[in-house]
Amino acid sequence: MSAPVIRYIDEPHPVTGVTNGKFGLWLFLASEVMLFGALFSSYILLRVGAKSWPDGWERLNVPLATANTVVLITSSVTMVMAWVGCKLNDLGKFRFYMGITVALSFVFLVIKTIEYKPKFEHYQVYFYDGATIPGYEELTTITGHLEEDDFEKDYIVFAPDKKQPSQTLPDAEGHGDHDHAEGDHDDHGHGHYADPIQINRYDIKRLTNFGPAHSNFYAIYFTMTGLHGLHVIGGIVVNLYFLLFGAGMFRSNIAQFSNRIECAGLYWHFVDLVWIFLFPSIYLL
Amino acid sequence: MGGHTVEEIKKEVRVYITVFVSLLVLSIATVLVSKLDVSMTVAVIIGMAIASLKGTLVACYFMHLISEKKAIYAVLIITVLFFAVLMALPLMDYQSNEAFTGRA
Numbered sequence: 001m002s003a004p005v006i007r008y009i010d011e012p013h014p015v016t017g018v019t020n021g022k023f024g025l026w027l028f029l030a031s032e033v034m035l036f037g038a039l040f041s042s043y044i045l046l047r048v049g050a051k052s053w054p055d056g057w058e059r060l061n062v063p064l065a066t067a068n069t070v071v072l073i074t075s076s077v078t079m080v081m082a083w084v085g086c087k088l089n090d091l092g093k094f095r096f097y098m099g100i101t102v103a104l105s106f107v108f109l110v111i112k113t114i115e116y117k118p119k120f121e122h123y124q125v126y127f128y129d130g131a132t133i134p135g136y137e138e139l140t141t142i143t144g145h146l147e148e149d150d151f152e153k154d155y156i157v158f159a160p161d162k163k164q165p166s167q168t169l170p171d172a173e174g175h176g177d178h179d180h181a182e183g184d185h186d187d188h189g190h191g192h193y194a195d196p197i198q199i200n201r202y203d204i205k206r207l208t209n210f211g212p213a214h215s216n217f218y219a220i221y222f223t224m225t226g227l228h229g230l231h232v233i234g235g236i237v238v239n240l241y242f243l244l245f246g247a248g249m250f251r252s253n254i255a256q257f258s259n260r261i262e263c264a265g266l267y268w269h270f271v272d273l274v275w276i277f278l279f280p281s282i283y284l285l
Numbered sequence: 286m287g288g289h290t291v292e293e294i295k296k297e298v299r300v301y302i303t304v305f306v307s308l309l310v311l312s313i314a315t316v317l318v319s320k321l322d323v324s325m326t327v328a329v330i331i332g333m334a335i336a337s338l339k340g341t342l343v344a345c346y347f348m349h350l351i352s353e354k355k356a357i358y359a360v361l362i363i364t365v366l367f368f369a370v371l372m373a374l375p376l377m378d379y380q381s382n383e384a385f386t387g388r389a
Contacts, residue, residue, distance in 0.1 A: 017354035026357050030364040037371040045375035057319065069312045077305040080347050084301075087294050269347040276339045279312075280332040284319035 010256040025263040029270050036274055039227065043220050043281070054217050056283045059210075064115045065283045068108050069275065075104035076272040079239075079265045086258035091250050094261070098243045101268070105236045112229055119210040119218070121145070125158060131203035135194075139164060146207075147196050154201050159193035221282055228278055231271045238264050304346045311339050 007013075008020045016023045047053050056062075078100040085094030123146040127133065136142055142164055148157035208214050212222040242264060249257040315335045319328065345351040350361075 012354075016356035018356060023356060023360075026360050030360055033364050033368055034371065037368045041371045041374050044372070045378055048375060049378070062316065066312070066316050070309065073305065073308045073312065076308075076343065076347055077301055080301050081298070084294055084298055088291065266348055269343050272347075273340050273343050276343065277333075277336050280315050280319070280336050284315065285325075285329055285332050 010253065010259060019259050021259055021263050022266070025266050029266065032270060036224075036227070039220075039224050040277070040281070043224065046216050046220065050216065054215075056217075056221075056285065059217065060221065060283050061115050062283050064111050065279055068111050068115075069279050071104050071108050071111065072272050072275050075101045075108070076269050078104065079268045083258060083261045083265050086250070086254065086261050089254055091247065094250065095243065095247075098239060098261075102236060102239050102243055105232055105239070108232055109229065109236075112225070112232075116222075122210045123158070124206075124208055124210065124214065125156075125199060125204055126206040127203050128205045131200075133197065133199060133203065135197065136160065136164075145193055146209075149207075155198045156201065156204070156207070157196050158199050159196040162192055162194050224278055224282060228271070228274055231274070235264075235268050235271055238267070300346055304342050307342060308339055311335055311342075315339075 006020070010019065012018050013020055013023070078097045082094050082097035082101060085091070085097055122143065124141060124143045126141045127139075129140075133139070133142070142158070142160045144158055144160035146156065147159050150156075210218055212219045242261060246257060246260070249260070315332060318331050318335070321328075321331075323331070350357075
Protein backbone atom coordinates (compact mmCIF):
# COMPACT_ATOMS: atom_id res chain seq x y z
CA MET A 1 0.00 0.00 0.00
CA SER A 2 2.43 2.65 -1.18
CA ALA A 3 0.67 4.25 -4.10
CA PRO A 4 -1.06 7.53 -3.24
CA VAL A 5 -4.79 7.10 -2.88
CA ILE A 6 -7.35 9.64 -3.95
CA ARG A 7 -9.81 9.63 -1.10
CA TYR A 8 -13.53 10.23 -0.94
CA ILE A 9 -14.28 8.98 -4.43
CA ASP A 10 -16.98 6.56 -3.36
CA GLU A 11 -17.94 8.01 0.00
CA PRO A 12 -18.81 11.61 0.89
CA HIS A 13 -16.11 13.92 2.17
CA PRO A 14 -16.89 14.84 5.81
CA VAL A 15 -16.55 18.58 5.12
CA THR A 16 -18.52 18.97 1.88
CA GLY A 17 -20.89 16.05 2.40
CA VAL A 18 -20.40 14.94 -1.23
CA THR A 19 -17.72 12.94 -3.01
CA ASN A 20 -14.68 14.85 -4.19
CA GLY A 21 -15.51 14.02 -7.79
CA LYS A 22 -18.97 15.52 -7.55
CA PHE A 23 -17.73 18.64 -5.79
CA GLY A 24 -15.03 19.10 -8.41
CA LEU A 25 -17.54 18.59 -11.21
CA TRP A 26 -19.79 21.30 -9.77
CA LEU A 27 -16.84 23.70 -9.55
CA PHE A 28 -16.13 22.91 -13.19
CA LEU A 29 -19.76 23.59 -14.11
CA ALA A 30 -19.56 26.90 -12.26
CA SER A 31 -16.67 27.90 -14.52
CA GLU A 32 -18.67 26.71 -17.52
CA VAL A 33 -21.52 28.99 -16.49
CA MET A 34 -19.09 31.88 -16.63
CA LEU A 35 -17.75 30.79 -20.04
CA PHE A 36 -21.20 30.68 -21.63
CA GLY A 37 -22.29 33.67 -19.54
CA ALA A 38 -19.54 35.79 -21.10
CA LEU A 39 -20.79 34.82 -24.56
CA PHE A 40 -24.43 35.54 -23.69
CA SER A 41 -23.34 38.88 -22.25
CA SER A 42 -21.45 39.73 -25.46
CA TYR A 43 -24.47 38.70 -27.48
CA ILE A 44 -26.75 41.06 -25.53
CA LEU A 45 -24.20 43.88 -25.87
CA LEU A 46 -23.77 43.45 -29.63
CA ARG A 47 -27.47 43.01 -30.26
CA VAL A 48 -28.66 45.95 -28.16
CA GLY A 49 -25.96 48.15 -29.69
CA ALA A 50 -26.72 47.15 -33.30
CA LYS A 51 -28.75 49.44 -35.52
CA SER A 52 -30.57 46.47 -36.96
CA TRP A 53 -30.53 42.77 -36.23
CA PRO A 54 -31.88 39.99 -38.44
CA ASP A 55 -34.68 37.75 -37.23
CA GLY A 56 -33.26 34.42 -36.15
CA TRP A 57 -36.27 32.45 -37.34
CA GLU A 58 -35.92 33.84 -40.87
CA ARG A 59 -32.19 33.19 -41.12
CA LEU A 60 -31.88 29.94 -39.21
CA ASN A 61 -33.52 26.58 -39.53
CA VAL A 62 -36.02 26.49 -36.65
CA PRO A 63 -37.49 23.03 -37.43
CA LEU A 64 -34.03 21.42 -37.26
CA ALA A 65 -33.21 23.30 -34.06
CA THR A 66 -36.53 22.23 -32.53
CA ALA A 67 -35.77 18.63 -33.48
CA ASN A 68 -32.39 19.00 -31.79
CA THR A 69 -34.08 20.35 -28.66
CA VAL A 70 -36.20 17.21 -28.46
CA VAL A 71 -33.14 15.01 -29.14
CA LEU A 72 -31.13 16.66 -26.36
CA ILE A 73 -33.94 16.57 -23.80
CA THR A 74 -34.53 12.89 -24.57
CA SER A 75 -30.82 12.15 -24.21
CA SER A 76 -30.88 13.90 -20.85
CA VAL A 77 -33.60 11.63 -19.54
CA THR A 78 -31.90 8.50 -20.91
CA MET A 79 -28.69 9.67 -19.18
CA VAL A 80 -30.45 9.85 -15.85
CA MET A 81 -31.99 6.43 -16.55
CA ALA A 82 -28.48 5.05 -17.17
CA TRP A 83 -27.59 6.27 -13.70
CA VAL A 84 -30.72 4.59 -12.33
CA GLY A 85 -29.45 1.41 -13.99
CA CYS A 86 -26.26 1.70 -11.91
CA LYS A 87 -28.24 2.33 -8.73
CA LEU A 88 -30.32 -0.79 -9.42
CA ASN A 89 -27.11 -2.72 -10.10
CA ASP A 90 -28.47 -3.60 -13.53
CA LEU A 91 -25.69 -3.58 -16.13
CA GLY A 92 -28.05 -4.31 -19.01
CA LYS A 93 -30.24 -1.36 -18.14
CA PHE A 94 -27.18 0.89 -17.82
CA ARG A 95 -25.85 -0.20 -21.21
CA PHE A 96 -29.23 0.19 -22.88
CA TYR A 97 -29.83 3.75 -21.69
CA MET A 98 -26.21 4.87 -22.04
CA GLY A 99 -26.23 3.50 -25.59
CA ILE A 100 -29.32 5.54 -26.43
CA THR A 101 -27.74 8.63 -24.85
CA VAL A 102 -24.62 8.32 -27.00
CA ALA A 103 -26.66 7.55 -30.12
CA LEU A 104 -28.82 10.64 -29.55
CA SER A 105 -25.69 12.77 -29.10
CA PHE A 106 -24.57 11.65 -32.55
CA VAL A 107 -28.02 12.43 -33.94
CA PHE A 108 -27.66 15.93 -32.50
CA LEU A 109 -24.34 16.40 -34.30
CA VAL A 110 -25.70 15.06 -37.59
CA ILE A 111 -28.65 17.48 -37.45
CA LYS A 112 -26.22 20.29 -36.56
CA THR A 113 -24.13 19.45 -39.63
CA ILE A 114 -27.22 19.49 -41.87
CA GLU A 115 -28.03 22.88 -40.35
CA TYR A 116 -24.54 24.36 -40.81
CA LYS A 117 -23.68 23.10 -44.29
CA PRO A 118 -26.01 25.21 -46.49
CA LYS A 119 -24.81 28.36 -44.74
CA PHE A 120 -21.30 27.81 -46.02
CA GLU A 121 -22.58 27.12 -49.54
CA HIS A 122 -24.87 30.12 -49.76
CA TYR A 123 -23.31 33.45 -50.75
CA GLN A 124 -24.06 37.12 -50.64
CA VAL A 125 -22.45 39.70 -52.88
CA TYR A 126 -22.47 43.43 -52.13
CA PHE A 127 -21.94 45.91 -54.97
CA TYR A 128 -20.18 49.26 -55.08
CA ASP A 129 -22.41 52.30 -55.50
CA GLY A 130 -23.16 52.85 -59.15
CA ALA A 131 -22.61 49.25 -60.18
CA THR A 132 -25.46 48.10 -62.37
CA ILE A 133 -25.98 44.40 -62.67
CA PRO A 134 -28.23 43.50 -65.62
CA GLY A 135 -31.56 42.32 -64.29
CA TYR A 136 -30.75 43.46 -60.75
CA GLU A 137 -30.29 47.21 -61.30
CA GLU A 138 -32.31 48.13 -58.23
CA LEU A 139 -30.29 46.06 -55.82
CA THR A 140 -27.10 46.82 -53.91
CA THR A 141 -26.70 43.23 -52.81
CA ILE A 142 -27.87 39.83 -54.00
CA THR A 143 -27.77 36.37 -52.50
CA GLY A 144 -27.36 33.10 -54.31
CA HIS A 145 -25.03 30.31 -55.31
CA LEU A 146 -21.43 30.96 -56.30
CA GLU A 147 -21.09 28.94 -59.49
CA GLU A 148 -17.56 29.97 -60.45
CA ASP A 149 -14.88 31.98 -58.67
CA ASP A 150 -11.77 31.68 -60.82
CA PHE A 151 -9.11 34.19 -59.86
CA GLU A 152 -7.70 34.10 -63.41
CA LYS A 153 -10.89 35.74 -64.62
CA ASP A 154 -12.07 39.23 -63.77
CA TYR A 155 -15.62 38.09 -63.14
CA ILE A 156 -17.50 35.56 -61.06
CA VAL A 157 -20.45 33.46 -62.15
CA PHE A 158 -23.31 33.77 -59.69
CA ALA A 159 -26.74 32.16 -59.68
CA PRO A 160 -28.97 34.57 -57.74
CA ASP A 161 -31.75 33.27 -55.52
CA LYS A 162 -35.13 33.67 -57.17
CA LYS A 163 -36.28 35.30 -53.98
CA GLN A 164 -33.98 38.21 -53.26
CA PRO A 165 -33.58 39.97 -49.91
CA SER A 166 -36.13 42.72 -49.52
CA GLN A 167 -34.03 45.84 -49.62
CA THR A 168 -34.34 48.19 -46.72
CA LEU A 169 -34.03 51.86 -47.44
CA PRO A 170 -30.84 53.33 -45.98
CA ASP A 171 -32.65 55.30 -43.32
CA ALA A 172 -35.81 53.32 -42.87
CA GLU A 173 -34.30 50.76 -40.53
CA GLY A 174 -30.92 52.31 -40.05
CA HIS A 175 -28.62 49.94 -41.87
CA GLY A 176 -28.91 50.19 -45.61
CA ASP A 177 -26.24 47.71 -46.47
CA HIS A 178 -27.50 45.17 -44.04
CA ASP A 179 -29.71 42.94 -45.99
CA HIS A 180 -32.65 40.93 -44.90
CA ALA A 181 -32.07 37.74 -46.78
CA GLU A 182 -34.86 35.35 -46.13
CA GLY A 183 -34.40 31.69 -45.53
CA ASP A 184 -30.79 31.12 -46.43
CA HIS A 185 -31.37 27.61 -45.17
CA ASP A 186 -33.17 24.97 -47.22
CA ASP A 187 -32.76 27.03 -50.40
CA HIS A 188 -29.93 25.13 -51.95
CA GLY A 189 -31.65 23.07 -54.59
CA HIS A 190 -31.06 24.39 -58.09
CA GLY A 191 -34.78 25.01 -58.56
CA HIS A 192 -34.44 28.02 -56.28
CA TYR A 193 -31.92 29.82 -58.46
CA ALA A 194 -32.39 32.15 -61.38
CA ASP A 195 -30.14 31.83 -64.43
CA PRO A 196 -26.46 32.42 -63.58
CA ILE A 197 -25.05 35.84 -64.36
CA GLN A 198 -21.54 37.19 -64.68
CA ILE A 199 -20.55 39.86 -62.18
CA ASN A 200 -17.40 41.90 -62.77
CA ARG A 201 -14.97 41.83 -59.89
CA TYR A 202 -14.56 45.62 -59.88
CA ASP A 203 -18.28 45.94 -59.10
CA ILE A 204 -17.97 43.75 -56.03
CA LYS A 205 -17.51 45.44 -52.69
CA ARG A 206 -17.80 42.24 -50.73
CA LEU A 207 -18.39 38.57 -51.43
CA THR A 208 -19.12 36.32 -48.48
CA ASN A 209 -20.82 33.10 -47.63
CA PHE A 210 -23.20 32.87 -44.67
CA GLY A 211 -20.40 31.66 -42.42
CA PRO A 212 -19.18 33.30 -39.21
CA ALA A 213 -17.54 36.17 -41.14
CA HIS A 214 -20.82 37.25 -42.74
CA SER A 215 -21.98 39.52 -39.92
CA ASN A 216 -22.22 39.79 -36.15
CA PHE A 217 -25.38 37.70 -36.25
CA TYR A 218 -23.65 34.74 -37.90
CA ALA A 219 -20.50 35.22 -35.81
CA ILE A 220 -22.57 34.93 -32.62
CA TYR A 221 -24.62 32.07 -34.00
CA PHE A 222 -21.61 29.99 -35.02
CA THR A 223 -19.56 30.82 -31.91
CA MET A 224 -22.29 29.93 -29.44
CA THR A 225 -23.78 26.91 -31.18
CA GLY A 226 -20.26 25.79 -32.16
CA LEU A 227 -18.97 25.93 -28.59
CA HIS A 228 -22.08 24.07 -27.49
CA GLY A 229 -21.44 21.50 -30.23
CA LEU A 230 -17.90 20.99 -28.91
CA HIS A 231 -19.40 20.29 -25.50
CA VAL A 232 -21.63 17.66 -27.09
CA ILE A 233 -18.53 16.03 -28.62
CA GLY A 234 -16.88 16.12 -25.18
CA GLY A 235 -19.92 14.41 -23.69
CA ILE A 236 -19.80 11.72 -26.38
CA VAL A 237 -16.14 10.96 -25.57
CA VAL A 238 -16.87 10.60 -21.83
CA ASN A 239 -20.10 8.64 -22.22
CA LEU A 240 -18.63 6.36 -24.88
CA TYR A 241 -15.74 5.59 -22.54
CA PHE A 242 -18.12 4.56 -19.77
CA LEU A 243 -20.23 2.57 -22.19
CA LEU A 244 -17.36 0.63 -23.75
CA PHE A 245 -14.65 0.41 -21.08
CA GLY A 246 -16.59 1.10 -17.92
CA ALA A 247 -18.12 -2.34 -17.43
CA GLY A 248 -15.05 -3.52 -15.49
CA MET A 249 -15.63 -1.02 -12.74
CA PHE A 250 -19.38 -1.72 -12.82
CA ARG A 251 -18.52 -5.18 -11.50
CA SER A 252 -15.55 -4.31 -9.26
CA ASN A 253 -16.80 -1.11 -7.61
CA ILE A 254 -20.39 -0.28 -8.40
CA ALA A 255 -20.53 2.60 -5.87
CA GLN A 256 -17.65 4.48 -7.49
CA PHE A 257 -18.93 3.68 -10.94
CA SER A 258 -22.39 5.11 -10.26
CA ASN A 259 -20.73 8.24 -8.87
CA ARG A 260 -18.82 8.56 -12.13
CA ILE A 261 -22.01 8.16 -14.10
CA GLU A 262 -23.70 10.73 -11.91
CA CYS A 263 -20.88 13.22 -12.62
CA ALA A 264 -20.95 12.48 -16.36
CA GLY A 265 -24.72 13.01 -16.11
CA LEU A 266 -24.34 16.36 -14.35
CA TYR A 267 -22.13 17.50 -17.22
CA TRP A 268 -24.54 16.17 -19.83
CA HIS A 269 -27.55 17.87 -18.21
CA PHE A 270 -25.54 21.09 -18.17
CA VAL A 271 -25.03 20.78 -21.94
CA ASP A 272 -28.81 20.34 -22.22
CA LEU A 273 -29.33 23.36 -19.96
CA VAL A 274 -27.15 25.58 -22.17
CA TRP A 275 -29.14 24.53 -25.24
CA ILE A 276 -32.42 25.32 -23.44
CA PHE A 277 -31.28 28.96 -23.27
CA LEU A 278 -29.44 29.06 -26.62
CA PHE A 279 -32.40 27.83 -28.64
CA PRO A 280 -34.89 30.61 -27.84
CA SER A 281 -32.36 33.41 -27.60
CA ILE A 282 -30.69 32.78 -30.97
CA TYR A 283 -33.36 31.07 -33.07
CA LEU A 284 -36.63 32.46 -31.80
CA LEU A 285 -36.11 35.97 -30.43
CA MET B 286 -30.79 12.65 -3.98
CA GLY B 287 -32.09 9.95 -1.69
CA GLY B 288 -33.23 6.93 -3.64
CA HIS B 289 -31.24 3.96 -2.49
CA THR B 290 -33.92 1.38 -2.04
CA VAL B 291 -35.55 -0.04 -5.13
CA GLU B 292 -38.88 1.50 -4.09
CA GLU B 293 -37.40 4.98 -3.80
CA ILE B 294 -35.63 4.66 -7.13
CA LYS B 295 -38.84 3.62 -8.87
CA LYS B 296 -40.51 6.69 -7.43
CA GLU B 297 -37.66 8.82 -8.78
CA VAL B 298 -38.05 7.31 -12.23
CA ARG B 299 -41.69 8.46 -12.29
CA VAL B 300 -40.47 11.97 -11.44
CA TYR B 301 -37.95 11.85 -14.31
CA ILE B 302 -40.63 10.83 -16.77
CA THR B 303 -42.93 13.64 -15.59
CA VAL B 304 -40.10 16.16 -15.94
CA PHE B 305 -39.28 14.78 -19.39
CA VAL B 306 -42.86 15.22 -20.61
CA SER B 307 -43.04 18.73 -19.12
CA LEU B 308 -39.82 19.66 -20.91
CA LEU B 309 -41.20 18.44 -24.25
CA VAL B 310 -44.43 20.37 -23.77
CA LEU B 311 -42.55 23.53 -22.79
CA SER B 312 -40.22 23.19 -25.80
CA ILE B 313 -43.17 23.08 -28.16
CA ALA B 314 -44.77 25.95 -26.25
CA THR B 315 -41.67 28.07 -26.69
CA VAL B 316 -41.75 27.59 -30.48
CA LEU B 317 -45.50 28.29 -30.72
CA VAL B 318 -45.32 31.36 -28.48
CA SER B 319 -42.51 32.80 -30.61
CA LYS B 320 -44.96 33.03 -33.53
CA LEU B 321 -47.22 35.40 -31.59
CA ASP B 322 -47.19 38.98 -32.77
CA VAL B 323 -46.01 40.72 -29.61
CA SER B 324 -43.41 43.38 -28.94
CA MET B 325 -39.75 42.41 -28.59
CA THR B 326 -39.79 43.09 -24.85
CA VAL B 327 -42.78 40.82 -24.25
CA ALA B 328 -41.29 38.13 -26.50
CA VAL B 329 -38.00 38.20 -24.59
CA ILE B 330 -39.79 38.01 -21.24
CA ILE B 331 -41.99 35.08 -22.32
CA GLY B 332 -39.13 33.26 -24.07
CA MET B 333 -36.74 33.60 -21.15
CA ALA B 334 -39.45 32.74 -18.60
CA ILE B 335 -40.14 29.42 -20.36
CA ALA B 336 -36.40 28.75 -20.74
CA SER B 337 -35.85 29.48 -17.04
CA LEU B 338 -38.67 27.15 -16.08
CA LYS B 339 -37.18 24.39 -18.24
CA GLY B 340 -33.71 25.10 -16.86
CA THR B 341 -35.02 24.91 -13.30
CA LEU B 342 -36.66 21.54 -14.00
CA VAL B 343 -33.44 20.13 -15.44
CA ALA B 344 -31.29 21.53 -12.62
CA CYS B 345 -33.64 20.50 -9.81
CA TYR B 346 -34.56 17.00 -10.94
CA PHE B 347 -32.02 15.68 -13.46
CA MET B 348 -29.12 17.34 -11.62
CA HIS B 349 -30.69 16.59 -8.22
CA LEU B 350 -30.37 20.15 -6.97
CA ILE B 351 -33.72 19.80 -5.20
CA SER B 352 -31.96 17.86 -2.46
CA GLU B 353 -28.26 18.62 -2.56
CA LYS B 354 -25.60 19.30 0.08
CA LYS B 355 -24.86 22.79 1.39
CA ALA B 356 -21.37 22.90 -0.14
CA ILE B 357 -22.83 22.64 -3.65
CA TYR B 358 -25.41 25.35 -2.94
CA ALA B 359 -22.61 27.59 -1.66
CA VAL B 360 -20.71 27.18 -4.94
CA LEU B 361 -23.86 27.86 -6.96
CA ILE B 362 -24.87 30.98 -5.01
CA ILE B 363 -21.49 32.53 -5.83
CA THR B 364 -21.88 31.42 -9.46
CA VAL B 365 -25.33 33.01 -9.73
CA LEU B 366 -23.95 36.23 -8.25
CA PHE B 367 -21.12 36.49 -10.76
CA PHE B 368 -23.42 35.45 -13.60
CA ALA B 369 -25.73 38.33 -12.65
CA VAL B 370 -22.75 40.71 -12.81
CA LEU B 371 -21.90 39.38 -16.29
CA MET B 372 -25.45 39.98 -17.48
CA ALA B 373 -25.43 43.49 -15.99
CA LEU B 374 -22.27 44.49 -17.88
CA PRO B 375 -24.03 45.32 -21.18
CA LEU B 376 -26.41 47.50 -19.20
CA MET B 377 -23.49 49.57 -17.91
CA ASP B 378 -22.24 50.07 -21.45
CA TYR B 379 -25.72 51.13 -22.51
CA GLN B 380 -25.80 53.80 -19.80
CA SER B 381 -22.32 55.11 -20.56
CA ASN B 382 -23.23 55.43 -24.24
CA GLU B 383 -26.17 57.53 -23.22
CA ALA B 384 -23.94 59.74 -21.07
CA PHE B 385 -21.45 60.34 -23.88
CA THR B 386 -23.72 60.82 -26.83
CA GLY B 387 -26.96 61.91 -25.24
CA ARG B 388 -28.77 59.05 -26.94
CA ALA B 389 -29.17 55.37 -26.31
